[in-house]
Amino acid sequence: MHYVYILKSNKDNHLYYGYTNNLKQRLNKHQEGKVFATKLRLPVRVLYYEAYMNEDDARARERYFKTGWGRNYIKKLLINTLKQ
Template identity: 55%
Template sequence: MYSVYVLHSKKENKLYIGFTANLKRRIEDHSKGKVNVTRNWLPLVFIYAELYANKKDALQRERFFKTGWGRQYLNKILVNTLKNFSSSKI
C-alpha cells in the first residue's frame, strides 16, 4: 500500500506533501527530525492521507498536490482543518 500524506508545521505554518510505502515509519521519521526537508519545521502534525494500491497512482497524486490546482484542492477539502492552524496555506 502506498500513501500520499500532508503534514503541518506549527513552527513554520507550512504544509508538507509527501509519498511513502510505509506511512507509519515515515511519519515517525518526520517527527524525530530524520527528514532533512522538515527537520527545522518541528513540531509537525499529520493532517491528511490518501492510500493507493499502485505506486504510479500515488506518485501521480503527489505530483498533482504539489501543483497550483492540487494546492487549491487541498485547501478546499481541508478548509476546517486548516482553520485550526490560523492562516496556513500550501
C-alpha cells in the same frame, strides 16, 4: 500499500506533501527530525493522507498536490482543518 500524505508544521504552518510505502515509519522519521525538508519545522502533524494499491497512482497524486491546482484543492478540502 502506497500513501500520499500532507503534514502541517506547528512552527510556521508550512504544508509538506509526501509519498511513502510505509506511512507509520515515515511519520516517525519526520517526528525524529530525520527528514531534511521538515526537521527545522518541527513539530509537524498529519493533516491528510490517501492510500493506494498502485505506486504510480500514489506518485501521480503527490505530483498533483504539488501543483497550484492541487494546493487549491487541498485548501478547499481541508478549509476547516487548516484554520486550526
